[in-house]
Amino acid sequence: MSVARNITLGLAATALGSMTLAGIAAAQDRDLTVVGWGGSYQDQQGIAYFEPFTEETGIPILEESFNGGLSNIMSMVETDSVVWDVVQLEDPELQRACQQGYLERLPWDEIGGRDDFIDGGSSECGAGTIVWSIVNAYNTDEVEGTPSGWDDFFNVEEFPGKRGLRRGAKFNLELALMADGVAPEDVYETLSTEEGVDRAFAKLDELKEHIQWWEAGAQPPEWVASGDVAMTTAYNGRIDKAQTEGQPVDIAWEGQIYAIDSWAIISGTSNKDEAVEFIKYVSEPENMSRLQQHIAYGPTKEAAFESVPEEMAPRLPTAPDNLEGALLNSTEFWVDNQERLDRRFNAWASQ
Amino acid sequence: MAATTADLKQRLRRTERRRRLGSLGLFAPSVIFLLIFFALPIALMLYRAVQNPEVANTFPESMAAIQQWDGEGMPGEPIVAEFAQELRDARDERQLSAPGRRLDYEIAGYRGLLRATAFGLPDEEPEASWTETLIGIDPRWEETQYWQALKENASPFTLDYVLTALDLEWAEDGGLQWVSEHQAIYLDLYERTLWMAFVITLAALLLGYPIAFLMTNSSRRVQGILLVLVLLPFWTSLLVRTASWMVLLSRSGPINTLLVNLGLTDAPLELLYNRFGVYVGMIHILLPFMIMPLYAVMRGIPHSHMRAAASLGAPPLRAFRRVYLPQTMPGIAAGCLLVFILAIGFYITPALLGGNEDQMISYFIAYHTNETLNWGLAAALGVILLLMIFVLYAIFTRLTGTGRIQMGT
Structure with a gap:
């Protein structure tokens, strides 16, 4: 028995030892970890940014992806086990995380200054990477006619079929109000009142039984292309990508909700120098605009607009035609209200 | 002769005990395994459901003091001063997120209030009283509910989570009531x-x-x-x-x-x-x-x-x-x-x-x-x-x- 015990102890010790060793090794030489939003977008980021960066600087990149939100980052920082370095964030999350100390303040001198960025494209903790938007995407085989605007999205009689919406309060409340006749410039003012929020949920109620909720950005293009849903909200670039690949999908631009995504560095990372190097690299206009050869998200620097391919320009959220009736997603509103409205959204959605 | 019998009995008993210990020893790994990987996590989960350390740990002195406050108006200047200084310390040690999140469950917007106040606090003793300083940074500190939320979370245990899990909340009068239909889930x-x-x-x-x-x-x-x-x-x-x-x-x-x-x-x-x-x-x-x-x-x-x-x-x-x-x-x-x-x-x-x-x-x-x-x-x-x-x-x-x-x- 003592032999058996010795063996057991030995095994346990070896297992523990190797686990600790693996842990230490992981902590020490983790490659620069860049976290994007997955799917076709991140594939293009790989071609436009990650591979050339590694080639030029010799710094290898480990790619990860997530569906937004701050929970991963918060738990990493709070438990002091940061395994991501650079992460792409939506603006409200970026500002909240920055205020609460979950992100490093960017050394703007090293990166090259904030002056070249468009309005709202740079901040204390974030360097803008794309202008993107939530658009109404529809299947051209399933939908007869051309829908335009969010009231057609809610019109299941004229345009029958399921609807895809992103799970959560953000974007859905705005587009529900626009569908209910609120002008884009009045949307956030209306949402600031309790009646406005009630009105948005009441509008969503009409559509509720037809909704199929998505979380990952790669889901809606797939659903709408296969006809699982007739219309869906989606990130414009991915729909554009599906369209150029010959899928039966199209975008109804009216009422698009556009926003800026930024790169940020997670507080306490062990790869800060490499992370800064990466952000500096992708913020150079000539590097930045390489993405627009591949996917229809707009650049965040004026200088980068110049090298956007001619056939891509009208497909960006910032093209003048597309900006008609568009709504700029309000960072301020969502910084203050997201948690409260998400709670209400969850109670509403699960009933 | 009698001595030998007793001796024998004793030896027999000892062998018996050793054998029983031996067989228990064989069980030991699975018992220990169950304790560590089954009983312990469940115990921790039970504990986590009532644990409430965020506020009490971050502001230990002022939270001990605030227990004396009667819950009317604002707490006295000594408590407020203690709180303001502990808030400043928490800011310097970047410890604001945990209490901020906890208090935000009580009153939406509390996290922002805490943060703005912490970063607005002067590093030296203020000329006016700490109470006036806090109100100067954000007038919400005059409202009793923000101090009551602090007082309620000063104890290291809470029933709030269990109540929320049952769609219940505390009513104004201290009794229990169902949450509104927008929150019930x-x-x-x-x-x-x-x-x-x-x-x-x-x-x-x-x-x-x-x-x-x-x-x-x-x-x-x-x-x-x-x-x-x-x-x-x-x-x-x-x-x-x-x-x-x-x-x-x-x-x-x-x-x-x-x-x-x-x-x-x-x-x-x-x-x-x-x-x-x-x-x-x-x-x-x-x-x-x-x-x-x-x-x-x-x-x-x-x-x-x-x-x-x-x-x-x-x-x-x-x-x-x-x-x-x-x-x-x-x-x-x-x-x-x-x-x-x-x-x-x-x-x-x-x-x-x-x-x-x-x-x-x-x-x-x-x-x-x-x-x-x-x-x-x-x-x-x-x-x-x-x-x-x-x-x-x-x-x-x-x-x-x-x-x-x-x-x-």
């Missing part, structure tokens, strides 16, 4: 979870019983084939089986294509992202857990019993009802209990095959663990789920008799 979810588990158990029983019967009463060859057919999916990963159902049930999937091509329906049916999809997936995944105990029990029932019943004049249905069915009760009980309890805790299958209206309680446990990071609430939901299982188990064993549950023969 969990009671419906428990009810839905139980109902779905019940439907799934019933369906698994109705489907599994004939299969188990067939397995017991067919030739050895057929028995082998049936067994493999039951076990093969059982050995396949849960995730793979769920994903396969996503493919099968989708609008453009094989089932819909077949139905449309056969002309049975005009448009593809909605089979996925609704209750139907969840039921199909879960029943399929849980069916082996019903069949195996049934099969084990049925194999122990001699064929002669049914023949005897027939020879005594019972028609087949009656013989089945009076003779066969009662003997399979232990298997039915075991299968139902197993399927029901597993179904209550299901997460990934409803998450992938169901819509928002088809999620079970585990979805929200995961949601609060991963998304909102409200681990207290996640733990409280888990505790209630655990209690529910205990109660159901007690009722079940009472109904069927403890000794009747049997996993094999």
